[in-house]
Structure formats: structure tokens, C-alpha cells
Amino acid sequence: MSGRWTVGVDFGGTNVKAGLVSPAGRVVATRLLSSKAVGRPARFVEGLGEAVEDLARSVGSRPDKLRGVGVGAPGQVDAERGVVLSLVNVPGWRRVPLRRLLERRLGCRCAVDNDANLFALGEFTFGAGRGAQCLVCLTLGTGLGGGIIVNGALYRGASGAAGEPGHMVIDPDGPRCGCGVKGCLEAHVGAAALVRMGRRAIRQGAEPLRTLVRKAGGRLTPALLGQAARQGDAAARRIWVEFGRSLGIGLGNMVNLLNPDRIVLGGGVAGAWALFYPTLIRTVRAQALEVSARAVGIVRARLGDHAGIVGAAVLLWRTA
């Protein structure tokens, strides 16, 4: 059936995953592009072109017979023009007309947007955000991405840059953020902050965190910090409580400003949900005004690793 399949592309900082998405939002096959493909736009377009051909072939089709290809990129995107303005930590990408380049290569319609926006679109359409009137979605990982959906449409702001909760200052005397400013939310709850707090805990003798990290070759990750806390490491547990408090302040601010009826949290760090959620929800309820605090449900994302791929497909359908 021609035009039935869509390819959604989740363009991460270190690898690129393309998936074949059914009209019902199911990902039926995926291809992983090598990290080499990320570095330069021309190589990315070629690598992705081959992956899309391969995916189309797997259902007996061709790229130009697809419904189209949607791409989520980790950086600033002019979604209207399909231009990647810049990527976080990838200097080779400046004002790349990715939609045009891909359409020329593939012969089907393409669409491009910021990855956190597509995470939000995916969860809104098929995941934990379904039915929300005002939805705020956050990805918890290395950075803190955000997407806002109001009355079913992405809220983009005046120049397409809306939804950057990571650089909300919640403590002007707090740790310095990668952006140079002190006390950003990302500097409190980004993966680097968790690792920094974990290292400090290890220096103070945290167990079993220290042993877990040693066994992992010295590499401390948020996942290990979660494991240590679940195994009873008191210092690790305190770090997640602190994480919940900081994230709760940020979410409380958004609740007071935007009065959403749902907030969806995804990304790898959300895996520690049970360790931070009780503190997070207590903080939000204490801080947000009553009407808004009562109106909001804070829930975990449901689409897992596929949220970006599904969201990219939804983007393509919506720009049809």
C-alpha cells in the first residue's frame, strides 16, 4: 500500500536512529546509523538516505513511495523552513537546510523539528500526554529538553525557540551551567549534575555506589546512581531527593506560569522515577498555587526509546 509508511528519525548527539512507523504509531523496524554520520550534513543525508532505503525495502517499498520522513534534531531548528540552525555540541551544523537536502535525496516529503518538541508530539499523540489540553513534556538526560502543546498544537513562541526549561534559573547562587549562567535547572538536574553529586558522595565514602562505579570501570552514570540508591546507599538516595526538589521547583514554576493539566517526564534519567517522584510532587504542591497544583498530573512518558521516532512521524503527518 503506497504512502502507508512513515520514517521517523531520532537524531541524537552521538547516534541516529531511524524507524518505520505505521499509521497507528507503531515502530515496526529500526536502523541505527553509525556515529560517523552525525558529524557532517552531507554524510548525514547520505547515511540516512541508505537507512531509509533499507527500511522501505523491508516492507517492499521505496523512499519515494513513503508517506514521508520526519526528523528530530538536538538543537535549534527553524521548523517552518526545515532548517537546522545549530546543533548542541556539533559545530559542523550551521543553518543546514535539512528538509530540502533530504527531499532531494529521497524523493518524498520531509519535515524537521527540535527533538524535544517531537518527544512531546509523540507522547501527546500516542503516549502519556493523550487528551491533555495543556501539556508540558520534559526529557531528563544530559540536557533538559522541553516541548509545550496547547490545544493540540506545539507552542513555538515568537521565533520557534520556546520550551527551554533547562535554562530556567532556580538559584542564582547555584552551580554554574554549561551555558555559563549560574543556577539553571539543568545545572541542578542534568546528568552532569548527578555525576558531580555522585562523585562527591563517593569521596565521602558512599557505598555501594563506590563499589558499583569501580566495577563499571570508574564510570559514574545516573543509572548507577539509581542502582546504588535502590540498593540502600543513603548518600545516593539523598542525591535523588535533592534532584526531586530541584526539578519540583522548576515544574512548580511552570505550573504557576502555564497551568498545564499534564506534565510528562521522559528521558533516561526518568528511570529513577520512584527515587525522586515523592519529593518532586511534594515540592510542586507546596509551591504552586492551589488551583493550578490541583489541575496538573505529573506522569512518566510511555513511549520509551521510541518517543522521538514516533514524534517525528507525527510531525510529518501534521505538515502533510
Place this chain on the structure above:
Amino acid sequence: MSGRWTVGVDFGGTNVKAGLVSPAGRVVATRLLSSKAVGRPARFVEGLGEAVEDLARSVGSRPDKLRGVGVGAPGQVDAERGVVLSLVNVPGWRRVPLRRLLERRLGCRCAVDNDANLFALGEFTFGAGRGAQCLVCLTLGTGLGGGIIVNGALYRGASGAAGEPGHMVIDPDGPRCGCGVKGCLEAHVGAAALVRMGRRAIRQGAEPLRTLVRKAGGRLTPALLGQAARQGDAAARRIWVEFGRSLGIGLGNMVNLLNPDRIVLGGGVAGAWALFYPTLIRTVRAQALEVSARAVGIVRARLGDHAGIVGAAVLLWRTA
């Protein structure tokens, strides 16, 4: 001409001002209701009824010949149903169906909303917010009110409570806010915070602030703090710099989250504009992401004391 005139009502915490508004948004006459009218809903409806009759008479008309009456109330309002849910610091108002009560008394259409929303509607339609795609309006005074207008429509959130920037926490170790939480923006830049900082400066010998306050019978106000700073009081100047920094952090957070193209600041405290604006804009530019920082203009409100009245009239027109 029947239906030409609208009455806009600015229902403040201590007094109520009603104004006759022309179709071009000009306020041609006003009436001030006594503070006694505020206390109880029945008395408010009767007092306002008389003021509206008086205003209508002044142009040879009657309330039931007006285009209608719009009211902005300082508290939580269910604008859709025209019900005042609660007023700040006025216990007698709980779930008052004000629109229905007024329509019955006056015989014309009425509409009710939160006062900060109406300030935003007024500035958007006839003032400093004209032409903005995404507009954030703040009133600087005892409290910090907010209204957000996106693509020409008030952004209300999931339960009508959106736009509460005053209770955005910008420093969890900061001063305690009236709401009970530590470090709210309002606890940094509300009138009470300015007065608190001013008193501390006086204890440390600030001049001419001390003399000015003494001459005013000991009453320290933000206006006096501005006057002292303009007369060269170094401590007073520092307070306004600190004010600009705190407000800049709050606005920077909103810029990163909402990417507005304009922010309009009004309310009495905005009179000290020249004293805080340089620090404010520097803080916003340092903190907000580049694309969003470049997109936003931060300007003073233009409608002065009449913004609420005009906005209330605009509300009525829009719910026509």
C-alpha cells in the same frame, strides 16, 4: 447611539474605578466607588450599579442601552462562567457569580476576568503590546500580576489560572513570600520587598531616603524609594539594581520558556523604570538563550492608570 459605550471596571484591592470607554478605547469619564463597596458582593453590585447608571446618564443613556460592562477582579476568576472564585485579601468573596448578579442589576451584558489578564488585553489592544505575536504582561505593585496573550488570545491554561509569575521561585533560600514559599519572585520585587529593603537601608543611615520618609510621616513606599534614588541616595539606587536583577531573572526564565516577542511592564512600581531597566535587560540578555533574547522587546506599559478599565471593555467586546 445605542450600544456605543462600554463601561470598564478596575476592581482594585482598596477601591473600584469604573470608566466609560469609547469604541476607540478612550476613557471619557470615570467614577470612583468608595472602599466600602469592596467588602461584600451585594454592596459591590449595588455600588457599581449606581456608578454605571451615573456614567450612562453622562452620555444621555441608560445601563441597558450600553454595549455592556466588563470587570477585572484582583483574584481568581472563572472567566468562562463569570464567577469570582476568590479575591486576594478580601475574605467575603468566595465563588461569587458576579456576571449573573451584574447582568440582573444592569440589564446589559457583563463579563468578568482576572485584573492582570485585562491589563494584558488593554495593552495588547491599545497600548504597548500592539502587534505582538506572543505577549507577556506584568503588573509591578503590591503583588506581581501576569497575563499572557498568544496569537491575539489570552492564554488561560487548563483551569484558567495561568500567568502567575509572582510565585515563580528564583531562589529557594531567598526571602519568604506571602504565600508561604521561600524565594518567590514576588518576595524579591513586590512592594513589600522594596519597603523591607528600604527600611534596612534607613537603619544603615541611607540619605536622603531617611529624611524623605520622615517627612512623609514615616511611611516608606516604592515611590519614595525611587525619589531617593533619583536624588542620589546610593543605598536606594542599589535596591533598584537588585530589583532589576531579580526581575531580570524572572523575565529571563519566561523568555526561555515562552519565547515572547514582547514583554510589557506596568503597575505603579514600573515608575522607577530608569532605575532598574539597565540591570534588568543586562540580566535577561545574559541569561536567556540567544535566539529568544534577541526576539524580545521589554517595554513600559502605555495606558497608565486606565489599562485595567480599557482591558475590561476589550474583554466585554471579545465575549460579545
